[in-house]
Amino acid sequence: MIKTHSEMTVTIINSQGHWQNGWLPDNETLRHFVKNLEQSDVKVETFEVKNVSELERLLSRLDAETLLLPNAYHVNADKPGTELVWMGEIIDRFKFKTIGSSANSLRNLLQKHVCQQILRENGVPVPDFTFINPEDMGNEKNILQKAGLTYPVIVKLTGESCGIGISTDSVVYNEADAIRKSRQILQAYNQGVIVESFLPGHDITAARFVIGHETLHLATHYQIGNKAVLGHEERKLPWGTNKKMIRVKESNILNQLDEILPKVWKALDVQDIIRLDGKLDANGQFRVFDVNGFPGLTAHCNTFPV
The missing domain is CATH 3.30.1490.20 (ATP-grasp fold, A domain)
Incomplete structure (x- = not known):
């Protein structure tokens, strides 16, 4: 029996000290995301765990039908100072359904050189x-x-x-x-x-959503004035003024992305959604330089709002 939205529960699990690389990097963006889901009649629970033991205790008491959104790559080990643990591996062990990709896919995505090598081996243009x-x-x-x-x-x-x-x-x-x-x-x-x-020019950000039998591709020019290098300070700037998203309309770019996005999806064994960044080279070829495993879906500040 398929549950309706009003019966569905989405549980968002945050990891103490590891919000920064998640879908929702702070409490304000989390609040916006939860509000959007609740307006769609989805019940939402949020938790923050500080280590592996807390995560395991939480998972052991959740309803088996709960849909999880892990909001971090890592969770702290029980013993301070020891190696971090992949949150997705623990969730996989408990057999929950999740929003997003497996721990193995996220591990490959997190390391740019590993990701680029996989893409290159699968025919995806990269620098x-x-x-x-x-x-x-x-x-x-x-x-x-x-x-x-x-x-x-x-x-x-x-x-x-x-x-x-x-x-x-x-x-x-x-x-x-x-x-x-x-x-x-x-x-x-x-x-x-x-x-x-290094490819000059501005960034182009593209996303692929797969929801049931529906597939959607979206692409925007990501521009901050005439800057060709976007560092942390530039990416933190609010939208407006010199920081703009402009929907990609050029057919030569859209046609390339329609070919590239499924290849990236398959090569990295992605689930649900993927977001990538790239630029055009001197010959007009789109080249991927970054793929996001947690592709930032905050309604008020990211490229692809929920």
């Missing part, structure tokens, strides 16, 4: 790139020369979103500056960097 680990400090020159990248390139963290670690000086024009910038990020963040060919 040329290479990856440098913290352990590779001192060997950056060999890695860059082996990759054969054409300058300029952009140097950015592989495991962060929302433009964290990116600024105008992330774009460099020669090997020496690529080494300098890579080492600066490796030392500051102690995580890997992806170095990829």
